[in-house]
Amino acid sequence: DIQMTQSPSSLSASVGDRVTITCRASQSIRNYLNWYQQKPGKAPNLLIYAASTLQSGVPSRFSGSGSGTDFTLTISSLQPEDFATYSCQQSFSTPWTFGQGTKVEIK
Amino acid sequence: QVTLKEPGPVLVKPTETLTLTCTVSGFSLSHSRMGMSWIRQPPGKALEWLAHIFSNGEKSYSTSLKSRLTISKDTSKSQVVLTMTNMDPVDSATFYCVRTHKPASGTSYFDYWGQGTLVTVSS
Numbered sequence: 001d002i003q004m005t006q007s008p009s010s011l012s013a014s015v016g017d018r019v020t021i022t023c024r025a026s027q028s029i030r031n032y033l034n035w036y037q038q039k040p041g042k043a044p045n046l047l048i049y050a051a052s053t054l055q056s057g058v059p060s061r062f063s064g065s066g067s068g069t070d071f072t073l074t075i076s077s078l079q080p081e082d083f084a085t086y087s088c089q090q091s092f093s094t095p096w097t098f099g100q101g102t103k104v105e106i107k
Numbered sequence: 108q109v110t111l112k113e114p115g116p117v118l119v120k121p122t123e124t125l126t127l128t129c130t131v132s133g134f135s136l137s138h139s140r141m142g143m144s145w146i147r148q149p150p151g152k153a154l155e156w157l158a159h160i161f162s163n164g165e166k167s168y169s170t171s172l173k174s175r176l177t178i179s180k181d182t183s184k185s186q187v188v189l190t191m192t193n194m195d196p197v198d199s200a201t202f203y204c205v206r207t208h209k210p211a212s213g214t215s216y217f218d219y220w221g222q223g224t225l226v227t228v229s230s
Contacts, residue, residue, distance in 0.1 A: 031214065032214040036217070043203055043222060044154065044203075045220075046216055046218050049214055049216040050213050055218070087153065087154055089217070091215040092214075094159065095156060095169050096144075098153055098156065100153045101153050
């Protein structure tokens with residue numbers, strides 16, 4: 001199975017901050033990497049697929065980059081509604097696997 | 108409009124079999140670009156993909172849970188069913204029914220999620 005490792009596990013940031021979350025795969029997954037946002041008590045919501053393609057309706061302050069084994073999710077200017085948990089997921093091969101999640105909290 | 112409807116909270120006893128049915132609307136389970144997955148999340152923990160069924164009926168399972176899982180679908184009823192045998196308290200989690208979009212090339216992704224079903228395993 002492909003292991004997905006996110007860092008950090010949590011972070012504290014202020015509104016307006018630039019936030020970067022990293023996801024690393026245990027082997028090359030090309031660009032078969034997706035990012036999800038999850039708020040407490042809610043189902044996850046797709047933000048980015050294919051490493052860098054923004055899902056329809058997602059604000060442009062979210063962006064993704066990377067290929068191979070190293071990927072990044074960036075929020076250019078953190079907004080109050082962005083405080084949530086973010087998870088990466090590989091779809092290069094089954095079993096599909098998720099990272100452990102990164103919780104973005106208010107500083 | 109795509110919707111995925113799951114049952115309300117479920118209580119099962121240890122060693123029992125869990126059966127969850129998801130009813131979808133707004134698309135067909137026979138669509139060549141769409142598949143369905145089940146994903147679970149224990150309280151406070153990470154998401155865990157369990158199983159997937161492709162539009163052609165091909166199935167794929169979590170390596171560690173493969174022996175306990177069965178996924179199936181009834182296209183005429185727009186339903187996807189997950190069974191998980193020999194339930195244990197550590198299996199308590201929110202179970203999500205999820206649509207998988209599979210483009211002609213490139214990554215598949217989970218684009219629509221049900222609201223989740225809280226499954227509690229307790230005697």
